[in-house]
Amino acid sequence: MEPVLFYGVPSGCSFGSIVALEWLGMPYRLSRIEMIKDDFMSGSYRFINPVGETPALITSGGAVLTESMAILNHLGAGGIETGLAFAQGTPEFDGLNRMLAYLNTSFFTSFGPLWYVYEHGGEAAAKAALTDYGRFKVRKAHADLEVMLGDRRWLLGDHKTLADAYFIGISRWADYHDVIDRADYPNLVRLSRQLEDDPAVAFAHAIEEEKPARSAGGYLGNIDVADALTLVRQDASRIPDRNGRSLMGAS
Structure with a gap:
């Protein structure tokens, strides 16, 4: 099947x-x-x-x-x-797995407090505290990934991998919450734009x-x-x- x-x-x-x-x-x-x-x-x-x-x-x-x-x-x-992926046991696989792990943990979870406020609300003081914490986490995750990407065309180098596919699905969450200025992360903006031009x-x-x-x-x-x-x-x-x-x- x-x-x-x-x-x-x-x-x-x-x-x-x-x-x-x-x-x-x-x-x-x-x-x-x-x-x-x-x-x-x-x-x-x-x-x-x-x-x-x-x-x-x-x-x-x-x-x-x-x-x-x-x-x-x-x-x-x-x-x-x-x-797009690599055989387990190779250095390339380790690099892909490392990037997927970062996206799945630090990058993904940085939005957690903001999604909680978005979906559940709560008292004003609690919402403000969660929003401030989420803003800090999202900014740090973007700043760290900005450095990791550097001037490479794709997350792992000169050709796209499954890490780039995962990234584009999560990165758009910043538009929901409006807690970063994308201009502060020009490398990530460049990556997002070329991915948005992709037919897939x-x-x-x-x-x-x-x-x-x-x-x-x-x-x-x-x-x-x-x-x-x-x-x-x-x-x-x-x-x-x-x-x-x-x-x-x-x-």
């Missing part, structure tokens, strides 16, 4: 996984998760990812994989010949916004969560546990 990527809207970090799939050119389908709906946290998607977050990936083998870093490394392993990034935007989208990769269309859930359950019913019972029937 072709992989199925569950992506979250609005503006989920799963955006980077859509870009990665387009760059890699492998066949895949997408399943849309509306993260602001009241039934999202208790709906059928919880069977696919008990944490209730996106992205999640049904692999070509029928397994379910969650977390952006794990998904990107999984996808990259099937497309090493593209130069334009495709991912169109998918999120439900506009006509033209794939340059292997996009095969959408599948709703209920149908994807059926695929996962069917696969689980065929996998025996160590006692020989179906996992769907195991307690």
Whole structure:
């Protein structure tokens, strides 16, 4: 079966996984998760990812994989010949993994306090404290990444990798919160602009916004969560546990 990527809207970090799939050119389908709906946290998607977050990936083998870093490394392993990822054990892989780890921890989590205020509100004093803390964290993360990038064209050098795909999905969060002046980070502005000109990034935007989208990769269309859930359950019913019972029937 072709992989199925569950992506979250609005503006989920799963955006980077859509870009990665387009760059890699492998066949895949997408399943849309509306993260602001009241039934999202208790709906059928919880069977696919008990944490209730996106992205999640049904692999070509029928397994379910969650977390952006794990998904990107999984996808990259099937497309090493593209130069977007590298074989484990090589210095290039270590460099990619290091950058993905930074983006997944320091860069991603710097927005955490701001997202909390955006989604939950709270008393004025608490909101002000969280906003100040978030502003500091986001500015520091951008300043550090600005230095890491330097005058390189892409995050890791002279050609793009899956780290750049992940970056563009997260960096746009600065527009939601308006806590930095992008002009303070000219290297990151340059990187963002060339990524926004990329057809795969334009495709991912169109998918999120439900506009006509033209794939340059292997996009095969959408599948709703209920149908994807059926695929996962069917696969689980065929996998025996160590006692020989179906996992769907195991307690």
